[in-house]
Amino acid sequence: xxxxxxxxxxxxxxxxxxxxxxxKNKEWINELNVxxxxxxxxxxxMCMTIMSAAKExxxxxxxxxxxxxxxxxxxxxxxxxxxxxGVILSQLLRGFTKVVKxxxxxxxxxxxxxxxxxxxxxxxxxxxxxxxTILTVARGMAEKASDxxxxxxxDLEAYFAAILEYGREVLDQTPEMLPxxxxxxxxxxxxxxxxxxxxxxxxxxxxxxTNFSLDVTSEEKKEEEPEEKKTHKLVYCVKLIIVPDKxxxxxxxxxxxxYLESIGxxxxxxxxxxxxxxxxxTNDPGLVIQKAIKFGQIKDITIxxxxxxxxxxxxxKNAAEAETEAVKVEEPVKPAEPAKPYGFITVAAGDGLVEIxxxxxxxxxxxxxxxxxxxxxxxxxxxxxxxAETIFVLPNNKNIILAANQAAELVTDKKLIVIPTKTIxxxxxAVVNFIPDITPEENEETMNTEIxxxxxxQVTYAVRDTSIDGKEIHTNDxxxxxxxxxxxxxxxxxxxxxxLVDSMVDDSSELVSIYYGSDVTEEEANEICELIxxxxxxxxxxxxxxGQPIYYYMISVE
Amino acid sequence: xxxxxxxxxxxxxxxxxxxxxxxVFVLPMPFMIGENEYFEDIDLTQExxxxxxxxxxxxxxxxxxxxxxxxxxxxxxxxxxxxxxxxMSSGLSGSCQSAYMLSQEDQYxxxxxxxxxxxxxxxxxxxxxxxxxxxxxxxxxxxxxxxxMRDKLEAxxxxxxxxxxxxxxxxxxxPAAAAIGTLLKLKPVLQIQGEKLDAYSKARTANVGKETxxxxxxxxxxxxxxxxxxxxxxxxxxxxxxxxxxxxxxFKEEVLKEFPGFDIVVNPLSxxxxxxxxxxxxxxxxxxxxxxxxD
Numbered sequence: 001x002x003x004x005x006x007x008x009x010x011x012x013x014x015x016x017x018x019x020x021x022x023x024k025n026k027e028w029i030n031e032l033n034v035x036x037x038x039x040x041x042x043x044x045x046m047c048m049t050i051m052s053a054a055k056e057x058x059x060x061x062x063x064x065x066x067x068x069x070x071x072x073x074x075x076x077x078x079x080x081x082x083x084x085x086g087v088i089l090s091q092l093l094r095g096f097t098k099v100v101k102x103x104x105x106x107x108x109x110x111x112x113x114x115x116x117x118x119x120x121x122x123x124x125x126x127x128x129x130x131x132x133t134i135l136t137v138a139r140g141m142a143e144k145a146s147d148x149x150x151x152x153x154x155d156l157e158a159y160f161a162a163i164l165e166y167g168r169e170v171l172d173q174t175p176e177m178l179p180x181x182x183x184x185x186x187x188x189x190x191x192x193x194x195x196x197x198x199x200x201x202x203x204x205x206x207x208x209x210t211n212f213s214l215d216v217t218s219e220e221k222k223e224e225e226p227e228e229k230k231t232h233k234l235v236y237c238v239k240l241i242i243v244p245d246k247x248x249x250x251x252x253x254x255x256x257x258x259y260l261e262s263i264g265x266x267x268x269x270x271x272x273x274x275x276x277x278x279x280x281x282t283n284d285p286g287l288v289i290q291k292a293i294k295f296g297q298i299k300d301i302t303i304x305x306x307x308x309x310x311x312x313x314x315x316x317k318n319a320a321e322a323e324t325e326a327v328k329v330e331e332p333v334k335p336a337e338p339a340k341p342y343g344f345i346t347v348a349a350g351d352g353l354v355e356i357x358x359x360x361x362x363x364x365x366x367x368x369x370x371x372x373x374x375x376x377x378x379x380x381x382x383x384x385x386x387x388a389e390t391i392f393v394l395p396n397n398k399n400i401i402l403a404a405n406q407a408a409e410l411v412t413d414k415k416l417i418v419i420p421t422k423t424i425x426x427x428x429x430a431v432v433n434f435i436p437d438i439t440p441e442e443n444e445e446t447m448n449t450e451i452x453x454x455x456x457x458q459v460t461y462a463v464r465d466t467s468i469d470g471k472e473i474h475t476n477d478x479x480x481x482x483x484x485x486x487x488x489x490x491x492x493x494x495x496x497x498x499x500l501v502d503s504m505v506d507d508s509s510e511l512v513s514i515y516y517g518s519d520v521t522e523e524e525a526n527e528i529c530e531l532i533x534x535x536x537x538x539x540x541x542x543x544x545x546x547g548q549p550i551y552y553y554m555i556s557v558e
Numbered sequence: 559x560x561x562x563x564x565x566x567x568x569x570x571x572x573x574x575x576x577x578x579x580x581x582v583f584v585l586p587m588p589f590m591i592g593e594n595e596y597f598e599d600i601d602l603t604q605e606x607x608x609x610x611x612x613x614x615x616x617x618x619x620x621x622x623x624x625x626x627x628x629x630x631x632x633x634x635x636x637x638x639x640x641x642x643x644x645x646m647s648s649g650l651s652g653s654c655q656s657a658y659m660l661s662q663e664d665q666y667x668x669x670x671x672x673x674x675x676x677x678x679x680x681x682x683x684x685x686x687x688x689x690x691x692x693x694x695x696x697x698x699x700x701x702x703x704x705x706x707m708r709d710k711l712e713a714x715x716x717x718x719x720x721x722x723x724x725x726x727x728x729x730x731x732x733p734a735a736a737a738i739g740t741l742l743k744l745k746p747v748l749q750i751q752g753e754k755l756d757a758y759s760k761a762r763t764a765n766v767g768k769e770t771x772x773x774x775x776x777x778x779x780x781x782x783x784x785x786x787x788x789x790x791x792x793x794x795x796x797x798x799x800x801x802x803x804x805x806x807x808x809f810k811e812e813v814l815k816e817f818p819g820f821d822i823v824v825n826p827l828s829x830x831x832x833x834x835x836x837x838x839x840x841x842x843x844x845x846x847x848x849x850x851x852x853d
Contacts, residue, residue, distance in 0.1 A: 356742060359741040359742070360742070428742070428762075429762060433761065433766065433770070435758065435759040435774075437749075438777065442777075446773075453766070454762075508765075511762055511763045513742075542743050544742065
């Protein structure tokens with residue numbers, strides 16, 4: 001039987017163990033995403049959120065007092081929050097710690113209150129709470145926690161076990177609540193992340209966890225943590241960067257991924273500015289090298305024997321790690337100058353899109369978006385560097401809006417107004433329609449109206465087989481995704497684009513803007529542009545190089 | 559009673575024929591096209607002008623020569639006692655300044671009043687008509703000058719351009735307007751308020767640009783011209799365009815939906831403005847009615 005109350009020392013351990021368990025499972029959680037697009041994933045987002053808090057908790061040492069611990073958990077996760085699930089997780093933790101910091105030790109009634117408060121706080125943070133998500137799972141557990149108190153539950157271990165078990169039951173029900181989950185054959189990824197976090201915490205409570213060190217990356221934990229002296233079945237750890245040939249296309253990346261997965265444990269493969277960072281455990285490093293040189297040149301290779309040598313980790317930041325920090329492209333404004341009335345912060349990936357936003361006088365561009373959702377801290381950092389009284393924030397991705405909102409609430413010395421742009425074209429429209437002569441509120445209203453008048457379609461490829469809206473999708477298929485969901489899918493890229501644009505253009509359309517990505521040649525883009533120009537005689541068609549990763553084309557119709 | 563003549567230049571959009579009809583005088587603005595000088599509405603039609611502009615001819619504007627101005631004044635003063643001279647905005651041209659200098663010469667001093675009320679196009683036209691009405695009411699030139707100068711800032715004009723090309727080519731653009739993004743195709747919306755032609759906003763499509771202008775006018779009426787409910791008594795709404803009239807007439811219908819009951823004048827923008835902003839521009843303007851004429 002476990003202890004009957006949890007002090008700050010044990011809570012700190014539970015939190016760290018929860019974070020570590022989430023980290024261990026993040027790749028798996030990533031795969032639960034409904035849309036098979038290669039974008040910023042739930043597992044990664046939640047993990048980065050929790051790790052931001054875990055680092056602050058770890059820094060407090062082994063025996064922190066409850067108030068400092070709660071502050072570290074709440075503040076750290078708030079600032080580190082990325083993506084919708086990450087923001088919701090940070091709000092759950094904020095609500096939880098609000099109750100706990102008032103108490104000395106945690107007992108059953110405290111848990112019940114803290115869970116209830118956590119769910120309340122999280123629901124408040126979301127404008128339109130959706131059921132069948134992490135929120136539902138959290139609420140289920142909070143209700144269970146209260147019910148068990150009423151039922152007279154007195155044993156803390158049994159109490160936790162029952163709550164967690166109920167959480168899993170609710171999680172299993174999420175496909176019944178959200179049809180998209182059912183069709184994709186997955187449970188909600190955010191809910192799964194929450195359960196993994198709590199499972200880790202539970203293990204620590206039960207004394208099953210001995211290592212609370214955060215200074216390891218996920219694969220090492222997966223295989224090395226339980227028994228330190230374990231012999232690895234996959235002997236070699238290979239890290240390398242592929243500098244792809246010119247004709248390299250995203251489909252090649254998928255090929256490499258599939259192949260590498262078949263010859264060992266592919267820890268990570270990350271595309272950063274057209275450099276592919278590969279990290280794999282395998283018994284035949286030669287196969288990895290042979291595959292890599294088929295697609296380009298190899299740079300910065302390290303191979304070590306996992307059973308005979310110590311890990312030369314941290315020797316060099318590989319591409320994967322380099323990507324974890326959003327890159328700032330604008331130099332900060334000198335704070336000595338008087339604040340200007342208005343400023344703009346936006347999020348974009350791709351040199352062409354960055355240039356476009358710069359030409360529209362956006363002050364600060366957080367590089368990221370699809371591949372990497374910026375955190376609340378990234379927005380706070382950006383806001384501190386824009387010397388303006390009112391700053392409009394354009395997240396340009398539905399997964400980033402909550403983090404931006406959270407930042408807006410935390411900034412006190414300036415006014416941050418988040419315009420909830422869900423796509424890059426919406427962001428462009430918002431900043432284009434800005435009028436310096438009218439009030440911030442009038443601008444907010446104008447921009448909100450105008451972003452509703454722009455339709456966005458994006459063309460990418462599928463990373464796995466699934467089915468959405470009744471359409472069969474196969475790995476590497478091209479997908480045209482419109483605002484309402486999947487508009488077209490198939491193996492013929494041009495046809496997919498045509499169908500997508502068809503679904504967007506109507507009698508009132510005036511302008512089609514095409515932003516082509518880094519994996520598209522100018523010639524191909526020109527052909528697409530001509531095709532669309534010829535097809536729709538009444539609209540203007542404008543072609544721009546976006547240079548964005550992952551999305552071959554972003555197309556807007558307004 | 560003093561007999562007051564009203565003179566303006568062709569920037570007001572008032573043609574020579576209309577001038578006769580209204581009983582006012584219009585000084586034609588000169589243009590240099592290549593090596594030759596032309597005069598608006600005298601030996602240069604709108605059609606010829608746009609043909610040359612779009613054909614890439616180098617067109618530049620200049621002020622009316624002072625001899626031309628003094629000849630007109632001398633002629634007019636044979637029949638009239640006083641002159642109200644309303645040139646295009648001093649922010650856009652030096653012609654106001656030189657006309658003012660001329661008016662300080664002994665033979666004109668106290669007889670010719672040059673009005674620097676910073677109007678252009680349809681708002682300049684409105685000022686001319688107001689001045690004429692005031693003169694017909696029996697006001698003296700100095701009284702008319704006082705009224706027009708008092709209401710100097712009570713007008714605004716918003717112009718949506720089809721392209722930034724001509725504005726950049728002519729160099730007649732404020733730094734703020736020049737900063738409008740160039741990577742994307744945009745429809746800039748400029749404003750003339752007081753003396754400067756400046757950037758107001760921008761839009762990606764014509765419909766959004768038109769909406770922006772309507773909202774701007776609405777805003778002005780609400781905040782500067784006594785509110786929307788009394789607007790029909792207090793405010794004139796006008797439309798101007800460059801080159802083709804059809805989009806302007808269609809725009810008029812759209813504006814009427816927003817401002818029902820208004821008598822909206824649609825005029826071509828004068829060529830010296832068109833020269834800088836190119837074809838395909840639409841303008842929406844409002845000016846406050848002169849209270850003295852409102853009874």
